[in-house]
Each structure stands twice: as C-alpha cells, then as structure tokens.
Amino acid sequence: MTGLMQRLWRQKKVTIGLAIVLAFVLIAVFAPLIAPYDPSARVGRPHEAPSAEHLLGTTRVGRDVLSQLVWGARTSLLVGFAGGIVITVIGTAVGLIGGYRGGRLDEVLDLATNVVLVIPNLPLLIMLAAFLGNAGIGAIVTIVALTSWPWGARVTRAQTLALRHREFVLAARLVGEPTWRIVGVEILPNLASIIGINLVGSIIYAVVAQVTLEYLGFGDPLGVSWGRMLYNAQNASAITVGAWWDIMTPCAAIALLGLGLALINFTLDEVANPQLRSGPALTRWLRLVDRRRRERKPA
Template identity: 70%
Template sequence: MNFGLRSILRQKKALAGLVIIMALWLMALFAPIVAPGEPGARVGRSHQPPSIEHVMGTTKMGRDVYRQFVWGARSSLSVGFATGIAITVLGTAIGLIAGYAGGKTDAVLDLATNAVLVIPNMPLLILLASFAGTVGPMTIMTIIALTSWPWGARMTRSQTMALRNRDFVTASKMIGEPAWRIIFVEILPNLTTLIGINLVGSIIYAIVAQTTLEYLGFGDPLKVSWGTMLYNAQNSSAIMVGAWWDIGVPALGIAVTGLGLALLNFTFDEIANPQLRSGPALTRWFRLTRARNRELELGR
C-alpha cells in the first residue's frame, strides 16, 4: 500500500494533474505580477465582452474578470487545500485511535462518527452558515472541516483494524513498543495510499462546498473568490444579458481544479488497486496476441 513520488510521477494522469494544480497555485501565488491592480477596481464598461484590453471581459460593475479570477484563486485554493488537509488529519487521527484501541474507545468514536455521518452534509453546512450569517473564508473552512471528517475516519478505522493483528504489529507489541510508535511507525505508513485518496477527495469536496456556500450568499462579498464571483454574476443576471464570461470563467477554474485533483485521485486508486490499471494490461494483452499470431503464421 505504500507509494512514493517516483511511482506517482510514472503515471501520465498523475503528472498531468500535478502540472494543472501547480500552474493554478503559481498563478495564485504570483497574482500581483500575473494580474496587477486591485481586483475590485472598476476598469471598464458594464459587461464588456472579452477583448484585447480585457481578455476575460468585465462584470456588471465594470471589474476585470481576469483580475478577479486570478486573485480569487488565492481564496478558493487556499481554503480548499487547507480544509482538505484539516479533514484528512482529523479523520485519520480519529480512525487510527478507534481502530487500534478498540473496546469502549472504538465504540464511543464510532458512535460519534455515525452520528455525524447520517446527517445530510450540505443541508447542515447551509444551516450552520445561516446561523453564522455572512461568514469569511476561515469560518467556512471550520464549518466544512468539522462536518466532513467521518468518511475518512470510517475508511481509516476499518483499515487500521485489519492491520492491528498483522504479524509485524504483534511483534512490535511483544517487544514492548509504545502504542504511539506502533501507530505512527508500523501502521500509518501502510495507510499512505488511503490517506492520499482521502486528501484529494476532501480537497475537491471542500472547494465545491465553499463555492456552494458563497454562491448562496453566505460568503463575505468583500472577499474575492470564485464562489463570490458566481454569486455576483447571478445577482447581475449575467446569463440573461448574455454575459457568459462572467459565470463561465470562475466555473471553468473550478472545473479545471477538479480535473487536476481527479487525475491525481485516479492514480492513487490505481496504486491501491492494481486491477484498475486496465490500460497497460490491455496493451500487453494485444502485444502478446500479435506475437502469437506471427508465430502461428511462421509455423505454417
């Protein structure tokens, strides 16, 4: 179940996903250079279509869509990745403790996990956000992280329970290794693929959840993000007036980010389950079939 950077980079899908994510991160990191100026400044006419001056058009308020897209990537990517990491850390910690400890500890943590798991996640997010009113990126990150960890905890718990009775764990117990060392040195490295899958899935979910909350009006309208761009475009009836770029640009950013992360997730799935590697297997099968046919022809 272990994997390294080399095994990931050998996969074309993983390499393409990394290139996409790194390009988006570099764009967001160097936003002052890539798109200099204030993203909220009025620089053109209302709903001006894409042109040489404004490559992605303008909003109803005359703001440059390209500049908002680049600066908005900072908020959307940072909240998505930070929330995904928080979800993964929380779910992995709870799953490891429950799966290794067993007994009453497992029963209590499993009950808490199931209690959060059965609650519809998105309606709960909307309910919490409505009580909080207009919320900033940090509040959105906290709400998503505290309500989205059970799936990772369940997967980690089941895998930990399968590993805790393996020979290498039993040997570590017999020689008197402390529990924390067994968990972090013996068990955790065997969960790296599972944690990678959980992390990528959590980041995708966090970005979509943040965008949904902001699109519904629960985000801070003074903070530029892809979600607030969609919210403002909806309020200005961008589609009704034919300003497709006002909605299309942030939607494309979310889709491209999801594509990059999905390519990485497919790679983790293939590493965890070699049976999913149908492409190389089919290629080898066709190569062997052609070789056998040539041998038969030569034999005639």
C-alpha cells in the same frame, strides 16, 4: 514509501494533474504580479466583452474578470487546502485511535462517526453558514471540516483494524514498543496511500463546498473568490444579457482544478488498488481486437 513514490511518478495522469494544480497554486501565490487590475476596482464599462484591454471581459459593475479570477484563486485554494488538511487530520486521527485501541473508545468514536455521517452535508453546511451570517474563510473551513471528516475516518479505521493483527505489529508489541511508536512507525506508513486519497478527495470537496456556500450568498460579500464571482454573475443575469464570460470563467477554473485533483486522486487509487488499473488491460484488449481484425482479412 519510496516504492509508492516511484509507482506514482510512472503514471502520466499524476504528472498532468500535478501540473494543473501547481499552475493554479503559482497563480494564487503571484496574484499581485499577474492580475492586471485591482479586482475590486471599476476599470471598464459594464459587461464589456473580452478584448485586448480586458482579456476575459468585465463584470456588471465594470470589474476586470481576469483580475478577479486570479485573486479568487487565493481564497478558493486556501479554503480547499486548509479544509482538506483539517478534514484528513481529524479523520485519520479518529480512525487510527478507534481502530487501534478498540473496546469502548472505538465504540464511542464509531457512534460519533455514524451520527455525523448520516446527517446530510449540504443542508447542514447551509444551516451552519446561515447561523454564522456572512462566513469568512476561517468559518467556512471550520464548517467544512466539522461536517466532512467521517468518510476518511471510516476508511482509516477499517484499514487499521486489518493492520493491528499483522505480524509486524504483534512483534512490536511483544518487544515492548510504546503505542505511539507502533502507530506512527508501523501502522501509519502503511496507510500512506489511503491518507493521500482522503486528502485529495477532501480538497476537492472543500473547494466545491466553499463555492457552493458563496454561490448561495453565505460568504464574505467583500471578498473575492470563484464562488463570489458566480454569485455576482447570477445576480447580474450574466447569461440572460449575453455576458457568458462573466459566469463561464469561474466555472472553467473550478472544472480545471477539479480535473487536476481528480487525476491525482485516480492515480493514488490505482496505486493503492492495482485491480483498478485499466491501462494495461485496455492495451491488451486493443491488441487482441487488432489481431482478430488482421486474421479476418482475406489473403
């Protein structure tokens, strides 16, 4: 685990990604201090362009876009992190139990994983959200978690199947170690990078799923989130009337958060799979090209 953390901190991408994500987390935590206005209050003229008074302009009903962006970060990040954690916990538990125990239990869990895996996620999300009506944060987290855990379960199960026959696991069985200790102490630490990749990927998916559901009108109509901002901007025909800031602001926030999480995910993937590291190979290739260019120059 210590070696994994040391390799992570040597990567520049993870530093940039963590800085971006941490910035959004701080914005969400200190939203009452950062937001200049009440996000639900009418504080300006409809579709007022960005100015010194309203840095990111106003919406069709005169609400401050910056305040909505700051407060919306709370909802979107809460759904993203809560959904990502629940997805990872379910997927890891199913993969570990099935991969280690094997037999009939593994067959049942594998069948359940395959059944959920083949069902298209987005139509299922829309159907469940429509059934629940105006879904709140808890409902969206539950819907996302119940439909998105199989990907992590498949990867965790495959790795567990490979580890259960390793020498250190067999030795722990021979000395009579209990199952919970073998799984928790011998196998689980070796899955740290896989679980980290699943967690970050699940957070990205949960944020996108929440934004998608609210953009389609299945979220809380009284809530403030990036998806609700997009829904309101689309209903107000923001692009048609020239109020680009109304729709570009939440889009930019979603893209930037996704970039930060993706950089972290890429780094975890490179640490777990050294063959994916392109930095040293690219450097060697550039040096080779530069050397050949110098050799071709006339004396």
